[in-house]
Amino acid sequence: MQRTKRFHLLSAGRTHPGAWWIAGISLALSASLSSNIFVLLGISAVAMLTVKLCRDESPWARSIRFYLVLGLIVVALRVIFRIFFNLADAQSGILLNLPSVEIDLGFGNSLHLLGAVSTLSMNAALLDGLRLAAIILAIGMANSLANPRKLLRATPGALYEIAAAISIAINLAPQLITSLNRVRRSRGLRGSSKGVKAISGIVIPVLEDTIEQSMQLAASMSARGFGRRETHTKSVLITRITTFLALTFIVAGVAMLLISNSTQLVDLSVLIIGFVFAFISFKLSSGRVIRTQYIVLPWRSGDAVLLSLSAAVIMSAFGGLFSR
Amino acid sequence: MNLIISRFSIAIAGLASLLMFTWPLFIKAGEQNETLLAQTIFIVLMPLVLILVLIEFATGDISSKQLALLGVLIALNAVIRLLGAGTAGIETAFFLIILGAFVFGSGFGFILGASSILVSALLTGGIGPWLPFQMMGAALVGLGAGLIPRSGNKWVQNLWLIGYSVLASFVYGGLMTMWNWPYLAGVGTQLSYVPGDALLSNLTRFIQYEIVTGGLVWDLGRAITTSVLILLTGTALIATLRRAATRAGVGREL
């Protein structure tokens, strides 16, 4: 309680989930632009500290640990790879001179393990690793602090069905755990039969129960007007054609990007045309849903503080402040 | 007409996403900046392609009953994942995706695969640039499972499902490793990709990377867990899901 009171302005529950994501992405972007180890360490520290101070009791708030571990693994892997599998072509500035081991891997080629490691390559590995770790932590910060349910409410119309399925899933999950516990207890009455039946004895009643509940939920949604969509065949066809065009341009753009020796304007323009078609298709399918959104999440003063901080971070990153 | 365009779109999207997974094998560019640019562009493109395909499937009048059944399987997947979290090497997400897709069809499978991974990531952490790639990978697994032929014979059916599970586990693992290869190994080691090198030599280096990092062991773990779970619960789960489908009047149509 003490903690949430002190940082009320920016506590996870009160701040707009969008603001957290903007802050997280700004930090990640700044990290990707930086090539200074201390700045990267600073960004990681800011992300961790923000979570520590602003998080609440929700399950996703604990996920920051996952991101921290992942970040550490990335740094370690980068360094280990450099030491074990390095190309051993450094001539000067040797940091470590380890004995070289040769392993025959078949396919007619062999692998040199260890060997001389230069300071330069070590620095590069550490920097690359830290940069990825900082990006991971910045995204992790947003994920730990933004309420996914609130974010789902803001899903655009084109993805409304997918968002609805996910909302149903999030609604069903706690009931599913309750029914799992109940069935597990009831299983004690009929004992646990051998092998296969033991698993089915729990999974089947839980699944039956959950399906029943989900159908009730679907009936309730339908009885309350869910599913109103404009189903004019002509507009469906137009949407489909735009999607098709978008994907065709994208695949062409990707192929051209890979084949050409250096990036050319023409590759990028093909991709941009793909983007434009994708955007049109997205707008078209969003337009087919007819809905009001009554409860719009309010942006509060805390969000403004967060957004200005993010803007400042981004500006200094682009200004080259983080590079040296 | 509608259906033909839709099928074509999905095939093209599949091709695009495969290219975005396996680009280190094909990229010609010599300068490192170019490869970095491609890498960054794909991080933006993958979610875009994913969204387009999701819309493509959802546009086909998905009913609230189908959404409810999707919700059930997504929730079940998330709960199983939560309960099994921390059990190393046990990948439980796949068997439900494969069984659900098998009963309700490819489109359902695609959405189920993508959203199962998304919900797990929302609940347990794991949102990041890799997420759209994982979602696409699992979605493709679901898409494929919807195409498994049905058989009246229980054993033939199980054989098909298990064969597909093993294949899907290794292909999915391979694609994900291929994606993280440039990030984790970086460039400039013997196991890194070399832009513009011959396809075969890059592939060789990739396989060496897979062996050295133990990626294949994870894939094997995934293949075994999925197969065992399908063997243990498949028949009963399929019967229950089919019953639900008949009662709800939804078939293998998406």
Add this chain to the structure above:
Amino acid sequence: MIEIKNLTFSYLNPDGTQKSEVPQLSRVNLEIYPGEFVLVCGPTGSGKSTFLKALNGLAPSFTGGVISGQLLINGIDYLGHEPHSFANLIGYVNQQPEGAFVADTVLDEIVYSAEQLAMPEEQIAIRVNWLSNLLNLEHLLDKSLVNLSGGQQQRVAIAAALISGAKILLLDEPTSALDLDGATEVLAILKKLANEESVTILLAEHRISRVLGSVDSVLVVHGDGSVTKGKPEDQFNDARFAPPIIELGQRLGWKPLAISNAEANKRWIEAPANFEKLGVNQPHDLVLKAEDLVVSFGTVQALKSCSFELFGNQITALMGDNGSGKSSLCWALQGSGTRTSGVVSVLGQDPKELSPQARLSLLAMVPQRAADLLFLQSLADELHESDEYAEVPPGTTASNFQKLAGRIDTSMHPRDLSAGQQLALVLSLQLVKDAPVLILDEPTRGLDYAAKRALAKQLKNLRTTNRSILLATHDIEFVAMVADRVLSLVDGNLVSDESPIDALGAGSSRASQIAEITATPGLITIEQVKQ
């Protein structure tokens, strides 16, 4: 307002043939007037739910089946339309509010329908204001739905059904999952909606006696396809679902029948009838002994030091409100639930120390949701699995089941059985080894009067000289029907051990309806009243 012409509805088998020879609803013709408050009754399985669902399109859209005829609402035929296409005309509320919630806070839930129907924001604001006033929800709007009581949740569900401007409200047993207070709260709201806001209400409800006094008409779904509508006092010729108050009137030949407690009480005082004294059932030997039983979950004490004994040839009712510790007590006795301290002994053995398989020959238990024990794809498989598991001769469970439920096609899916049949199936699975103790946790959920009567008969047959039955329930009428002894649990404490006459008689806080009406000491069930 609603005009139904030649409405026919049948369920279909997977192969497309009709499920039964008689359609669930057959050529139904009736009219419902604006502002009418209609009680929908009928025996379990007669199709009350189907009838309500046919009115807003959920049948056949969500139930499968075929429908024909005309469904005119304000003169327009909506038959065959999807439910969402006329959601602005009809609101629908079902049994379990928590199962139908689509949002996580009260306000989100209430406005859902208005958002789906693209109602302008200003209009939504006005209606939210009006409804939250009417249903006393103002202080709850920003609360999370899971933290509400059952009654509050059902009020939210009603508000959510009315937000889009519907003037017709369908309610499918809205109080069946609530305790007495919650039910009273919801029914009071419905009366208010009918009287003050002239909302047309169709209410399927099994606590018939509580609303009978306030409804304008009673609609009976008979189960043979026919549906009739008329004045409350004319609609209960079918005894299968008649509440005690109606049955009393029928036994004593009252004309017209009394439909409110006050009226019935007046009639009884004018001409009281003779009644039989309740027979005393002699308890036999001690079967189960519990001493200083304590159950705690973390810091919460669900059960605080309970001691009691159960005897053969006796049905003991364990009564208490929701959360008083009934379920915890049952599971602690059975052995697989938590038992923090205390001693349980069944014929000298502690069930906790036995394997589940061995326990079956000491204790049998039917959990709150009987269906949780069913996991196979056919009745035959379930019966066979039970024989195999208990290591008894093949056919033992099947013959037990047939004794309880009669002959039933064993190729049926266990989930397609009625609630009463599922209960009988679980009873026979559990009693496969003739256990001397039978525990039932809230067995009457979802059963109507007829199914309850059938269960009461089954339980009396299962009460043998060496078997004791413990029944955890808050169903007063059912306890009055079967119990030999009543234990009361309040906040985890066993507060009384009485005969049913004392526990349920006139003047008690748990008086049965007959006791309330007649206010006669020693009279608690309709069976006692002589014709």
